Amino acid sequence: MTTTPTAERTEFGYDDLRPLMARMTGDEKHDNAATSTLDVLWVLYDRILSVSSDRVDDADRDRFLLSKGHGPMAYYAVLAAKGFFAPEELDGWGTVGSRLGFHPDRVLVPGAEIGSGSLGHGLPLGVGTALGLRARAKHDPRVVVLVGDAELDEGSNHEAIAYAGRAGLGSLTTVVVDNQSATHGWPDGIAERFAREGWAAHTVDGRDHSALYRALTDTRHDRPLAVVARVEPRN
């Protein structure tokens, strides 16, 4: 059942996400770009990640790095739904004085692990974060990075993919939301690129919560995990 989020409410479900997004977009119909990340974000924050609004500074929390900083409405909606900030903040997003910009800034947004917007930075930052946690002997926290298929065009990602595979970063997961928007495409599929570099890799329906959950929990101690979440083509 769809319910209307209000200031009094602190618990929200998946059905509340589109109304929350509507507070930013002004209507409840969104293009695919705005919602391509919605399902995977919800599965991550609802069922996978060990993080919550009262643990944003906990050294043992899982880290979620939104590398694809464009169209962050779904991200903000999920963070609001999970109580990282009040839904009322969504109303003024992108205006002066708001903490919620058209690209997220970690210094401003409660729960945001990185500031992003320029493509190709999240995955290399995730590699460093995973290495840092390993150096601190914190072996439980996961580092999950979300990138887009077009974002993979950036060469910095390929420096990170190759090195993470060789370094056996089992705590690192990359979710590639694939709406087939890369200009020159990825022949033989995106998962093959990761597998070739020593990652475990799955390709799943990016709208199927059960499939996303199974893929995202199939971690290996000796290699990083890539989950390609296919959604509707952008055009």
Next chain:
Amino acid sequence: MTTTETPATTMRERFVHTVDRALDDQANLAVVLADISSDRFEQAQARHPDRVLNVGIREQLLVSTAGGLALAGMRPVVHTITPFAVERPFEQLKLDLNHQGVGAVLVSTGGSYDYPFAGRTHMAPGDVALLDTLPHWTIHVPGHADELDPLLRTALSGDGLVYLRMSERQNSEPVATGPGLVRVRSGGTGVVLAVGPMLDPVLEATANLDVSVLYAATVRPFDHRTLRAAAKLAAPDVALVEPYLAGTSAHVVDDALHDLPHRVLSLGVTRDNELRDYGDIEDHDTAHGLTPKQIASSLRAFFR
């Protein structure tokens, strides 16, 4: 102990020695390399495999990894040759360090034209000017390995953004013991500010000039107060002699003297030409007007 007790002689040796030891004492310290100098850190890597990381020839990843390490609570040291430390991964410095609000110690070797035989690809005289477009960086340009050491130790134990620019060339004696400007010589007709390894050439050039000589091993944040005091004692005419792009610090000199009528002469690596030549360091000094004789001639004309 895996390192020698004898003080190292070059800046690069001293850097490796100090960081090697610090890794044993400081549990949150991590070193990130991109093949350059990785042979020098082999023993440290054997002792601390999770904290001495060589990412291969991947300089974007080099800087981003440092950003991620800092986000995870580590103090990263990033090291490679100057153009690959500052110019190639510049957006990573801007976004993965500054914009994330984290710190790192960035240590470059090779300076402006320390490897002149290698040509333009291995020269980065614009490094300090580029970093100067970003806020919050402390920038050290030591002129002697003994100056590098305390600056480096302070940087390792801090949490801010620090750039340490090492050069092959050193002055004959260390002068600076901390971040401020040091008055090396007093005179009446103006102030010469020598940065890092330019001190020896400046002292030779000013041997017969009635000028004050100030020395900087740290250029950001800039010690406005000492420059201002020296300019008031002598005359508000300042000749800036920097080992990188000419005029890189002209704006901070202007800031320091903003309410005083003053003149500034900027000497350094020339901006108006890409020098397509090899040879040795002295050949490039000559091409940029930075031999003691050429500096003296420029100063005599300026302080006339």
